[in-house]
Amino acid sequence: MYIRSADATAAFALTYGNMSGRPKAREETKYLFVHKHGVNVPKWPHRLMSMIDLAAFHAYHPELTNVTGRLPYHLSVWQDSAIEQGLSLLVEAPHALALSASSISVAVMYDNDTAIGPGSTQYEALKLVCREIKEYFPIIEVVGHDEKPEASNIANKQCPTPIIDMNLLREQLCQTTGK
Numbered sequence: 001m002y003i004r005s006a007d008a009t010a011a012f013a014l015t016y017g018n019m020s021g022r023p024k025a026r027e028e029t030k031y032l033f034v035h036k037h038g039v040n041v042p043k044w045p046h047r048l049m050s051m052i053d054l055a056a057f058h059a060y061h062p063e064l065t066n067v068t069g070r071l072p073y074h075l076s077v078w079q080d081s082a083i084e085q086g087l088s089l090l091v092e093a094p095h096a097l098a099l100s101a102s103s104i105s106v107a108v109m110y111d112n113d114t115a116i117g118p119g120s121t122q123y124e125a126l127k128l129v130c131r132e133i134k135e136y137f138p139i140i141e142v143v144g145h146d147e148k149p150e151a152s153n154i155a156n157k158q159c160p161t162p163i164i165d166m167n168l169l170r171e172q173l174c175q176t177t178g179k
Ligand SMILES: [Zn+2]
Pocket: 034, 035, 036, 145, 159, 160
């Protein structure tokens, strides 16, 4: 898998550097959660362009995000189809409340001003991530954030809908991997 991860160490430090203790190592891996994340965010002067930007946004504006101030995604798929890793796949990331303890997260980055979802190359990159993660973690189930109500405090949350059709994605993954 091509992963742009030069900044991963910095994202990791920004996420956990000012907190006591290390991130918890995950003991089980049951789900790959697919999320969406807008590149245009409030209180931030520029569009988000990298995992380190995403980590900084969450660190500086926990009140707007998941409150923990920590980077919530292990992986992101950018609009130019670059795949970027921000956290070890073996630690917990705060993206799905209690289900974070048993899951990996990938965020599909999109232009939330226009609400235009992934183009074909970005979507192919997402499928590549899903396939590779399924190789490493064979029992994993690919789910959308809003398919698991217990994974969010927000009622009627839309993530990654409407920009990703999870049923279609799973169908396409089955066709290519046979799993
Ligand atoms: Zn989400």
